[in-house]
Amino acid sequence: xxxxxxxxxxxxxxxxxxxxxxxxxxxxxxxxxxxxxxxxxxxxxxxxxxxxxxxxxxxxxxxxxxxxxxxxxxxxxxxxxxxxxxxx
Numbered sequence: 001x002x003x004x005x006x007x008x009x010x011x012x013x014x015x016x017x018x019x020x021x022x023x024x025x026x027x028x029x030x031x032x033x034x035x036x037x038x039x040x041x042x043x044x045x046x047x048x049x050x051x052x053x054x055x056x057x058x059x060x061x062x063x064x065x066x067x068x069x070x071x072x073x074x075x076x077x078x079x080x081x082x083x084x085x086x087x088x
Contacts, residue, residue, distance in 0.1 A: 031072055043076040 002020075006013045026072045027045055032039050037045040055066050 031070070037083055041077065042080050045072060045074050048070065048073050 002013045002016050005011070005016045009016070011019075027037055031045060031047040034047060039045075050066075050069050050071065052068045053066055054063050056063055
């Protein structure tokens with residue numbers, strides 16, 4: 001992917017890697033604060049908060065309290081999915 005982006009933009013692979021690393025940090029920081037990141041014509045990143053809940057260990061039948069946590073999610077836009085399926 002780095003090579004493809006570098007060829008199409010005229011940037012070096014090193015510069016493309018720097019951009020992708022910054023993009024990763026920005027996405028991570030925004031999701032950490034509960035923000036949604038829209039990527040035009042592709043989709044959006046968002047975070048989902050799981051609340052504390054009781055879970056059961058199937059082996060010991062012991063009840064445990066799972067911790068509250070966030071997980072990243074990505075949803076593709078319908079138009080992107082349609083375009084992907086209409087490629088000839």
